[in-house]
Amino acid sequence: MSAIKKVVLAYSGGLDTSAIVPWLKENYDCEVVAFVADVGQGAEELEGVEEKAIDSGASECYVVDLKEQMVAEYIYPTLKTGCVYEGTYLLGTSMARPIIAKAQVEIAxxxxxxxxxxxxxGKGNDQVRFESCFAALAPDLKVIAPWREWHLSSRESLLDYLAQRDIPCAASATKIYSRDANAWHISHEGGELEDPWCQPSEQVWTMTQSPEQAPNEAELVTLTIQRGEVVAVNGEALSPYQCLVKLNDIAAVHGVGRVDIVENRLVGMKSRGCYETPGGTVMMAALQAIDELVLDKASRKWKDTFALEFAHLVYDGRWFTPLKDSILGAANAFAEHANGEVVVKLYKGQAIAVQKQSENSLYSEDFATFGEDDVYDQSHAEGFIRLFSLSSRIAALKK
Structure with a gap:
């Protein structure tokens, strides 16, 4: 092993990172500083984490509150692009990685x-996301990925490793699912989910109510949007993080935000995951509704184009790149007009925008009405259609 004096470990308090602390000390003969990112995973996961890190052998432990910053500076900008990965995934894990990596570098x-x-x-996306951020922010720092180096290969071997060193760990060998939580969502993998033919049991879901068990009466929630950002919920002005927390609480009861997908990982394999994103699903529905009002056809088409590119950018961990700045520049230009109010109906797993209004709306009832109007001469459409279809007409005449 190369000479390393001090390493900062992204620490969660779980089985893997509890074993990594002593492994780093033994194999690199270095001091280990634990870094814990509070991205809204919940008080239960953070309880006693500093003590766990020290008990595992870390010299010190930094717990950094990133919740407000993550929502305001990473999630909200991403929402402005309208991006969704492979048509379904709202990028909950992906969006958290760049801010965690940046804070880890700052601690280092x-x-x-x-x-x-x-x-x-070595099988997942996160190694690429973290290390791509490290490369952009701190190329001089060595990166150590124990899972690509050590001989430990299972939960049982990790537990034995800790037991041999009298390091306490609350994990057990019977863990079924691999979960990752933050303020935006929670993901679930493993267990029965490894078989795409197997329907997820209710024990998979931890954040949302089952749609079947959700209330039989719909609930309406009003979102106020300014420049493409949700700034108030039901008339109450809140910070971005507080808006998300409130919408999570409201929408989870109605079973909103559950998805079950088989996605293409960056490293080449497919994986099956279940995601719960209640508040984010409501935000997406509201922002989409405002776009319907304020963006013309060409603008919508262009936004759909860069939204797809941005989804892959976030998923692949390319946040600290010129491409990110370029796409966000386009998204922010459109967001200047994205002001208004949307009422979203929550019912049995669905979040549907049922009322929408904007001061910048391009919708005109005078033009769109099926009733009589005096602003649109329908006979003008004939000339438009002849010119619009002229190339087809010429091609047909050639035949």
């Missing part, structure tokens, strides 16, 4: 570390 600079470490496996 603060403590004078010469290396960074993470607990991502």
């Amino acid at each position: 600079r603060k403590v004078g570390a010469d290396a960074l470490s993470h607990g991502c496996t």
